[in-house]
Amino acid sequence: MNALVVAGVLIVLLGISYQTGWSKSRNLVTADGVKVHSRPQYHGSFTAIWAMIPALVILLLWAWFGGGITHNYTVSQIPQDILVSLDQAGLNGALIRINALASGYGVAGETAPWEQAAGDAVRSFNFLTFAGTLILAVVAGGAGLFYARSQINARLRARNSVERVVNVLLLACSAVAILTTVGIVASLVTEALRFFTFINPIDFFFGTVWAPNNAGGDNHGSYGLLPLLSGTLMITAIAMIVAVPVGLLSAIYLSQYAPKSFRAVAKPLIEILAGIPTIVFGFFALVTVGPFLRDFGNAIGLQISATSALTAGIVMGIMIIPFVSSLSDDIMNQVPRTLRDGAYGLGATQSETIRNVLLPAALPGIVGAFLLAVSRAIGETMIVVLAAGNAPILRGSPFEPVSTITVSIVNQLTGDTDFTGPQSLVGFALGLTLFVVTLCLNIFALYIVRRFREQYE
Amino acid sequence: MDMLAGKVKKTSLNVDSAMNPTDVLERPIRLTARDVTVHYGAKQALHGISIDIPDRAVTAFIGPSGCGKSTFLRCINRMNDTIEGAKVGGTIKLDGEDIYAPALDVVELRARIGMVFQKPNPFPKSIYDNVAYGPRIHGLARNKADLDEIVVSSLRKAGLFEEVKDRLQEPGTGLSGGQQQRLCIARAIAVGPEVILMDEPCSALDPIATAVIEELIDELRENYTIVIVTHSMQQAARVSQRTAFFHLGNLIEQGPTEDIFTNPVNKQTQDYIMGRIG
Structure with a gap:
């Protein structure tokens, strides 16, 4: 559900920003005597990129750090006296119960009042942070959009900027394959080295049994x-x-x-x-x-x-x-x-x-x-x-x-x-x-x- | 029709040769084609070609791209056999012998009619092995000394020996384009052919390499019957004694080169030579 909302907001932002850049660019054509550097599609893409990148950066930051923040908040909702009585496994169990209550799936067995309270608090916290992040993303995207729009003029080299971004995108995609390989090899090597702390490499490579x-x-x-x-x-x-x-x-x-x-x-x-x-x-x-x-x-x-x-x-x-x-x-x-x-x-x-x-x-x-x-x-x-x-x-x-x-x-x-x-x-x-x-x-x-x-x- | 080698026979085709006593058709005729047609699948590429090709002279086929000149050339040593869906009709005789007769061995035929291709195509082997390839598969040399002799004399005849004598074991693909093409000519000569077909042999070469090959063709004419397909009318004029003009799969006009270039009878030939078609 949340993912759908985010995707919907991003698509709307994309459409609006592209359209804004495109129509502003179309109006440039009437400017007297000056040749427009880039085609309207490039101005549209230029604006869309400026709007999407800040929005995506904010969403990514939340995806990265949001989990930790939510975790800390949830822990803080557990009353102090109960918290000290829990060991690591107990804490994990309590967190799972609270999150289940917060998301509305319900839990097995009786719920303690503090669990219910923490669950409600976490639910409203989740909603607030989600809405807050989304609004922040839209605001940042809007700011990017208006900045890009103000930059559009006949001599703006929108095509070059867009193509540079596409270049970076292509590079990022090939980096995924390379980094995966490097990661797998690195993990193989480190784990194999751990193995060799138990077994002598000579016994391994030349052993016959x-x-x-x-x-x-x-x-x-x-x-x-x-x-x-x-x-x-x-x-x-x-x-x-x-x-x-x-x-x-x-x-x-x-x-x-x-x-x-x-x-x-x-x-x-x-x-x-x-x-x-x-x-x-x-x-x-x-x-x-x-x-x-x-x-x-x-x-x-x-x-x-x-x-x-x-x-x-x-x-x-x-x-x-x-x-x-x-x-x-x-x-x-x-x-x-x-x-x-x-x-x-x-x-x-x-x-x-x-x-x-x-x-x-x-x-x-x-x-x-x-x-x-x-x-x-x-x-x-x-x-x-x-x-x-x-x-x-x-x-x-x-x-x-x-x-x-x-x-x-x-x-x-x-x-x-x-x-x-x-x-x-x-x-x-x-x-x-x-x-x-x-x-x-x-x-x-x-x-x-x-x-x-x-x-x- | 009696077309045996050694007998001079004029055909009704060659009206102009009667008027021109220096025409090479006075010489024995090696190849006779009558009503040759070629179909590639449903498409007809040649419409009844009839031509005589004289001994020890250069006959040039000219015409715009797709006119059928290369197709006809490939009929003469039955290279069209290797193309799926190609069908050849009519008769082609070499020294009076039908080359499309069922009893004829195509391998022997190709040993008698050598071919040089548009793009130099040396095998990815050494210069020596390139030239020795034909003699080896046909068993022309009894021993190593024999083979050496064939290779050296073929390279000499192709005018390449002096340039490569110190590197016969190096790959043939390492030579320059013009040298590669002369290597291919040496390779063809090594089999001891009577006729050499050349399919636009200079189209992939620079002007200097072209001039060397043209000179070579002029020398080879003393010993071989040569048929050359060319895009370049100047080349046809320079190297050939007889010229045939092809257009849209038809043989429009043929005759002594000088006549074709100075006094063409047919309007289409005239247009092509003036640069109006093609």
Whole structure:
């Protein structure tokens, strides 16, 4: 309700200020001999910006500090003798009851008279501060509006000012993405450092045993990364062995041989494969592929576990086929037609042209596509949770259950966690490791893609 | 019609050649096109082109953009095959042999009819590998020394060898535009073609590089049959012995270059040469 009122007031303010600036600007046109610098729309936007910014600043300030002020006021409404008798949890409970009374939702059980009184007081305080803030915002906005209106004349460079504001707005939006990344990395790093106060980094990065003691106590257990890393890399390698040939060859067929009509149907279908949720791939692995591999292994005398690195790797490979094929297809289509014509013109056959000219020219881009697929495979969780067997043991055989970094993060962080011991903090260290590995791969991929761009210019 | 190489045969098309004893059509005819049509899907791009192209001479195709001159050029080595939806009708014969005959191997045909494109398009390989590419896929060299010989002599014929002899292993894409285009010419020559098709070979080059290529074309004429498509009438006048004027998918007029430029018969040709259309 309050949000709606605020939004309504802001929209009205926006409309009025824009209209004011616009109509004042229209009247300038009659001024004799002087050319008006900016179009009326810019004068309108100029006025609107001047009106909106002070109003928004006041609303934001209240949003920032209002909570604290209200909290202090609410606490002050609790009688002194009761306040001293409350501990932290009791105080929080009392505040929740008072706020519930104030907002009119009501509370369970009897209300003490002081609670009712405090609730009424807080309700009127809330209303007053809300109305006060809103009025203040409108007044400030109005002041901005009149100031801007008084500034409007034929030579005012409204267009330049408006575009500067738009520039700042665009910058702010890109800053959101950057700051989020920085924040996440910073929190990963600090939490990982806390983890390393419990566990020696050497034991973590080079340990071969993964056996966290989740019961707590002084014995933390051992946190060796290597079993998880080897499981991750093994599954990723199997996935790439599946996805690279299938994806690349299908891309070659689609971009070079397929008739247009087939391509128009096949390409979207392959891309739908990328839209299947990974959890669905996960139970496809668990229910179909795993048992099939086990039976197949039995038939040829191989001991293959139903949940194993092989199962997870194969299904993950199928999952990333569209990444490889779709990206490679786009890259091959970007190879200039003149280059292919050059080979045809020399009497090269189609397959010679593809092998000798098209693939070498597209190779860096294709490698970039592979690396993006690898990043995707390394970070994949749901398929391995279901199909890899969750056995964090250092093993060389792909036919046995393994575990991965992502699965271990899930295991350590699900359920009740308090982030005070290494049992849960290890999640951040693992997350950081994963982040660094995929980041390196992405940087490598970007580097390759950039070289690709300069290839034939 | 007997159009075998080595036999001189005048056709009714070439009235002016009879009046002009120095016309290169006195020479053997290599290529004969009769009623060639091209459709791209439902759109007809060429309406019955008939032309004879003489041996060891430069024939220029001129005309405004979209007139079909490049389309016709691409019919001669069947490059239109690579474009989906393109359909070619009529007959084109190279030394009397129908190049659209089902039994003809298009790969062999393109080895005999080389092509140089509008934009220089060296492969992203070394200068050496660019030139060696054709001989390699066609198995023209028995050993490394043979291949070296082909590469060097092709680069020489294209007038590029002196400039690149010390950096044959550097990428061909690192050369200047004019050098790249001469590299493409060397690449075409290396396969040992009889005919070289050039599709506006100088349109992406500066005037100096253009002059070098034009000089080169004049030299190559002694050994190859050359067909060049050009936007520039001055270029056609400078390098060609015969000129054909295309307009809206029709072949309007053809004849010795000098006649076309000084004394065009057709009104449209006249207008184009005077700069009134195109």
